[in-house]
Amino acid sequence: MISAFYCFILSAAMFSLGILVFVIKKNFFLMLIGLEIMINSCLLLFISSGNYWNDALGQIIYIFIITISAVEVCINLSLLFKFYKINNTLNVNSLSELKK
Amino acid sequence: MSIILGTFLFPILGFFLSIFLKKIFNKKILFFIGFFSLLASFLSSLFSLYFFYKLKKHFFLFNLWNLMSVDKFKFNISFLLDELSLYMLIMITGIGIIIYSFSYWYMYLEEEVTKFFSYINLFISSMSILVLSDNFLLLYFGWESVGICSYLLVSFYNKNCKNVFYSIKSFLISKISDIFFLISILLIYYCFKTFNIIEISKILNLNNGYQNLFFIKLVCIFLLLSAISKSAQFPFHTWLPYAMVGPTTASALIHSATMVTSGVYLISRARDIFIFDNEFFFIISLVGSASIVLGSILAIFNKDIKKILAYSTISQIGYMFLSIGAKAWNEAILYLISHAIFKSLIFISTCCIIANNKNNQNIFKISMSKEDNILAYFSFLIGSLSLMSFPVITLGFYSKGEILFKIFESKNYLFLYIAIIGSIFTTIYTLRLFLNVLSLNKGSISKNLHENFFHDIPLLVLMFFSTFLGFFAIPNLSHFFCQINKKNNFYNYLEVLSSIVTIVTFIFYFLSKKNKLFTKKNFILEKIYTFIIPMFKKDFYINSFYTFLEYLYVFLSKILYKDISKKFISISIFFIKFFNKLFLEFHCGSLKRYIIIFFVVLVFTTTLIMFI
Numbered sequence: 002m003i004s005a006f007y008c009f010i011l012s013a014a015m016f017s018l019g020i021l022v023f024v025i026k027k028n029f030f031l032m033l034i035g036l037e038i039m040i041n042s043c044l045l046l047f048i049s050s051g052n053y054w055n056d057a058l059g060q061i062i063y064i065f066i067i068t069i070s071a072v073e074v075c076i077n078l079s080l081l082f083k084f085y086k087i088n089n090t091l092n093v094n095s096l097s098e099l100k101k
Numbered sequence: 102m103s104i105i106l107g108t109f110l111f112p113i114l115g116f117f118l119s120i121f122l123k124k125i126f127n128k129k130i131l132f133f134i135g136f137f138s139l140l141a142s143f144l145s146s147l148f149s150l151y152f153f154y155k156l157k158k159h160f161f162l163f164n165l166w167n168l169m170s171v172d173k174f175k176f177n178i179s180f181l182l183d184e185l186s187l188y189m190l191i192m193i194t195g196i197g198i199i200i201y202s203f204s205y206w207y208m209y210l211e212e213e214v215t216k217f218f219s220y221i222n223l224f225i226s227s228m229s230i231l232v233l234s235d236n237f238l239l240l241y242f243g244w245e246s247v248g249i250c251s252y253l254l255v256s257f258y259n260k261n262c263k264n265v266f267y268s269i270k271s272f273l274i275s276k277i278s279d280i281f282f283l284i285s286i287l288l289i290y291y292c293f294k295t296f297n298i299i300e301i302s303k304i305l306n307l308n309n310g311y312q313n314l315f316f317i318k319l320v321c322i323f324l325l326l327s328a329i330s331k332s333a334q335f336p337f338h339t340w341l342p343y344a345m346v347g348p349t350t351a352s353a354l355i356h357s358a359t360m361v362t363s364g365v366y367l368i369s370r371a372r373d374i375f376i377f378d379n380e381f382f383f384i385i386s387l388v389g390s391a392s393i394v395l396g397s398i399l400a401i402f403n404k405d406i407k408k409i410l411a412y413s414t415i416s417q418i419g420y421m422f423l424s425i426g427a428k429a430w431n432e433a434i435l436y437l438i439s440h441a442i443f444k445s446l447i448f449i450s451t452c453c454i455i456a457n458n459k460n461n462q463n464i465f466k467i468s469m470s471k472e473d474n475i476l477a478y479f480s481f482l483i484g485s486l487s488l489m490s491f492p493v494i495t496l497g498f499y500s501k502g503e504i505l506f507k508i509f510e511s512k513n514y515l516f517l518y519i520a521i522i523g524s525i526f527t528t529i530y531t532l533r534l535f536l537n538v539l540s541l542n543k544g545s546i547s548k549n550l551h552e553n554f555f556h557d558i559p560l561l562v563l564m565f566f567s568t569f570l571g572f573f574a575i576p577n578l579s580h581f582f583c584q585i586n587k588k589n590n591f592y593n594y595l596e597v598l599s600s601i602v603t604i605v606t607f608i609f610y611f612l613s614k615k616n617k618l619f620t621k622k623n624f625i626l627e628k629i630y631t632f633i634i635p636m637f638k639k640d641f642y643i644n645s646f647y648t649f650l651e652y653l654y655v656f657l658s659k660i661l662y663k664d665i666s667k668k669f670i671s672i673s674i675f676f677i678k679f680f681n682k683l684f685l686e687f688h689c690g691s692l693k694r695y696i697i698i699f700f701v702v703l704v705f706t707t708t709l710i711m712f713i
Contacts, residue, residue: 020700024693097690 008049015042029084029091033077040070102152105163105180105233107145108190111138112226119219128214132205135218139201139225143194146229150187159183160299162235173294181235181298184581185434189232189366192438196358196445197225199559204350206556207452217257217348224250228359232366236296237286240370244282244331247363248275251355255347264346271340274647278330278337278364285323289374292316302373317374321381324371325388332364334422335391338415339644345407349455352407353448357414358441365421365437369430372582376428386426390519392419397526401533405462406451409534413488414444416523420504423516429507430582432500438575439487439500446563447484453477453556454538464533468540474552478539480560487567489531490524492600496571502596509595521602528606 015038022035044063051059081091088095115138119131126134153161160183168176180186201221208214227250231243256268286296292313293301330337344356355361368375368385375381396416400409417440424433453474458467471478487495490502501524508517566574579585687698 020696024696093692097692 005049005053008045008052012042012046012049015039015045018042027092027094029081029093032093033074033081036077037070037074040066102149102156102161102163102182104145104152105149105182106165108142108149108194108233109226109229111141111145112222112229114138116219116222116226119215119222123215128209131215132218135222136198136201136205138222139194139198142225142229143191143198146187146190146194149182150191153182153184153187162299176238176296177236178239179235180233182233184576184578185366185369186232188434188438188576188578190229192441193228193232193359194225196441197221197228197354199562200350200354200358200445200449202555203449203452203559204348206553207350207449207456208348213257217254217351220250220253220257221351221354224254224355224360228363231363235298237289237298237371238296240367241279241282241286244363245279247360248272248279251275251344251360254351254355255344257348257351258346267343267346271344274337274340275330278327281323281330282327282367285320285327288316288320288323292320298370305373305377314378317378318380320374321378324367324374325381325385328364328367329388330364331367332361332418332422333392333415334364334388334419335395336643338392338396339647341415342408342411345405345411349407349448349452352411353445353452356411357444357448361414361418362421362437362441365418365425365433368425369434372430382426382428384426385422386513386516389419389422389424389426390516390523392416392422393519393523394526397523397530400530401526404464406455406464406467406534406538407462409464409530410444410447410451413527413530416527417444417488420501420520420523423520424504424507426516427504427508427511427513429504429511429584431577431579431584432503432507434578435575436500436504439496439571442563442571443484443487443495443497443567446480446560446567447488449559449563450477450481450484454481464537467538469538470540476552476557476560480564481535481539483564483567485531485535489528489603490599491603492596494569496567496569496575498596498600499569499572500575502592502599505595505599506592509591521599524599525602525606528603529610532607532610 019035019037019039019042022038023032024035026032026035044066047059047062047066049059051057051062084096085091112135115135118134118138122131122134160181162179162181164177164179166178168178170176201218204217204221208217211217224247227243227246229243231240231247234240234243252268252272255271256265258264289301290296293304295301295304329335330340333341341356341361345352393416396412396414396419400412400416403409403412417436421433421436421440424430424436454467454469454477455462457469457473461467469478469481483495487497490497492498505517505520508520565571687694
C-alpha cells in the first residue's frame with residue numbers, strides 16, 4: 002500500500018516539472034505539453050486524496066477534468082494552427098508586442 | 102507740530118528722487134535735490150523745537166498711525182518729542198547738512214558720487230527715526246537701517262576687494278548689537294506688555310514697584326551689550342577702525358558724530374530701566390574707563406591718521422559712558438554734542454589734508470602748511486586743541502570739565518583718576534598727530550581741488566562752534582534729566598587741575614621730542630619696547646581673538662559640512678532606487694517572467710495564508 006504522502010510528493014513534483022516545461026520552452030507546442038503535465042498532476046492529487054478518504058468523489062472529479070482538459074487541448078491546438086499560419090513559427094516570444 | 106514729519110520725510114524723498122533720477126540729471130542737480138531736502142529737514146527740526154517751547158510741555162507725543170494691533174499688542178508709528186530727542190535731532194540734521202555740503206567739494210570728482218549723496222539722505226532719515234521714536238520697536242527699525250547705511254557707505258570704494266571685506270567685517274561685528282537689542286526688546290515686551298518708553302517708565306515708577314527683578318537685570322544686560330557694540334566700546338570696538346576704509350566725509354558723519362553715539366542715546370532713553378536696577382552703573386563706568394585707556398593707547402601707537410581718529414572716537418565715547426556711570430546724563434549728552442562738533446571738524450579738515458597729499462594716510466609722510474590751505478590748517482588745529490581739551494579757549498575743555506566734576510561728585514575716585522590719565526593720553530596722541538601733520542615750512546603741493554563756497558562755509562561754521570563760543574549754543578538738559586547742579590569751589594579746582602595736566606603733558610611732550618627720550622637708544626626703555634609695544638600695535642590681541650573665533654567657525658563648519666542626516670536620507674533614496682530597478686525588471690514584456698512571478702507570488706501567498 003502506497004501512502005498518500007508519496008502520492009502528494011509525486012503530484013507536486015509533476016506540477017513543478019510542468020511549470021518548468023511551461024516556462025523554459027519557447028515552443029508553443031511544448032508549452033502545451035507542460036500544461037498537460039500540470040493538469041495530470043492535479044488529477045493524480047484528486048485521485049490519491051479520494052483514495053485517502055475512501056471517497057468516490059475524487060474519481061468523479063477526475064472524469065470531469067479529463068473531459069474538460071480534452072476540450073481545452075482541442076482549442077489550444079486550433080490556436081496553435083492559427084498561430085503557425087500567421088507567424089510561420091512556433092516561438093511564443095514573437096507574440097510579444099512590448100518594445101524593450 | 103506736524104512739521105516734525107519733515108525731519109525724516111524730506112531726506113527719504115531726496116533719497117528716492119536721487120535714486121530714480123540718476124540717469125536723467127547730472128551730479129550738480131542731484132546734489133542740490135539732496136541738499137535742499139536735508140536743509141528742509143534741518144529747518145523743520147528747528148521749527149519743531151520752537152513750537153515745542155511754545156507749548157511748554159515736558160514732553161509731546163505725536164501719533165502718526167497704528168501699524169498693527171493684535172488683541173492687546175499695539176505697534177504705533179509714533180514720535181516722542183522732548184528736549185533730548187529734539188537736541189539730538191538738531192545735532193544730527195545740522196552736522197549732516199554741513200558734512201553733506203562739504204562732501205560736494207571733496208567728492209565731486211568721484212565716479213559714483215550720486216550714490217554717496219543718496220545714502221547720506223537715507224542715513225539722516227533713518228537716524229532721525231531712531232532718535233524720535235517713542236517705542237523700542239520703531240527705534241529698532243531706525244537702529245537697523247542706520248547700520249545698513251553705514252555698511253553701504255563704508256563699502257563705497259568697492260573697486261578694491263579689501264574695502265568690501267572690511268566693510269562686511271565691521272557690519273557683522275556691529276550686527277551683534279542689533280541681535281542683543283532685539284533680544285532686549287522681546288524681554289521688555291515679556292516684562293511690561295508694551296514697547297512704549299513712557300508707559301514703561303510709568304510702570305516702573307508706581308509705588309508698589311515692579312516685582313520681577315531678574316528679568317529687569319536681563320533687559321539691562323542686553324541693552325547695555327547692544328549699546329556697547331553700537332558705540333564701539335571696549336570688547337566690540339574693533340569694527341570702528343575697519344570702518345575707516347570708507348569715504349572720509351562718511352566717517353565724519355557716521356563713525357564720529359551720529360551713529361556711534363546712538364548707544365549713549367539708547368541708555369539715556371532707557372534710563373528708567375537702568376535706574377530701577379542700580380547695579381549696572383558701575384559696569385557702564387568700567388566699560389567706559391576701559392575704552393578710554395585702551396582707545397587712547399592704541400591711538401598713540403598707530404600711524405594711519407584716520408585710524409588714530411577712530412581710536413580717539415572710541416576713547417571719547419568712553420568718557421560719555423563714564424559720565425553715564427556717574428549718573429550725569431546731562432553731561433553725557435552735552436559731551437556727545439560737543440564731541441560731534443569738534444570731531445567732525447577734525448575729520449573734514451583731515452579730508453583736505455588727505456586730498457592735498459594724494460590720498461596718503463601715514464602721518465609721517467603727509468604734511469600741510471599754512472600756504473596750502475589756511476582754513477583747513479587752522480580748523481585742524483582748533484579741532485585738535487578742542488579734542489585734548491586745551492584750557493579756556495576750546496569747547497572740549499568745558500564739556501570735559503563738567504564730566505570730571507560729576508565723577509568727583511559721585512565719589513568714585515578710581516574713575517576720576519582714570520579720566521585724568523585718559524586726558525593725558527589724549528593730549529599725547531593729539532599732539533603727536535598735529536605736530537607730525539601740520540608743518541611750518543612752505544609746502545609746494547599741487548592741488549587737484551580748489552576751494553570754493555562749499556569748502557569754506559562748513560569749516561567756518563564748525564570752527565566757530567568748536568571754540569568756547571560753542572558752549573553757549575549747547576543746551577543744558579539738567580532740568581530734563583531732573584538733576585541738581587550745584588557747582589562748589591571744587592569745580593574750579595578740577596578745571597585748573599585738568600588744564601594743568603594738559604599743559605604739563607604739552608611741555609613734557611616737547612621736551613621728550615627734543616631730548617629723544619622715547620627712542621630705542623635709551624637702555625631702560627628698550628625692554629619695554631621689545632615686550633609691550635607689539636601688544637599695543639596689535640590691538641591688545643582682541644582683534645586676533647575675533648579672527649580666532651572666525652577660524653573656529655570655519656573649522657566647525659567644515660566638520661558640519663558633511664551632514665549626518667544626509668546619510669539617513671540617502672538610505673531611503675538608495676532603497677527607492679533599488680526597488681525601482683527591481684520592479685522595472687518585472688515589467689519587461691517576456692511571458693515567462695510573468696509566469697514565474699505569478700507562481701512565486703502564488704506560492705508565497707498560499708504559504709502566508711496557511712501559516713497565518
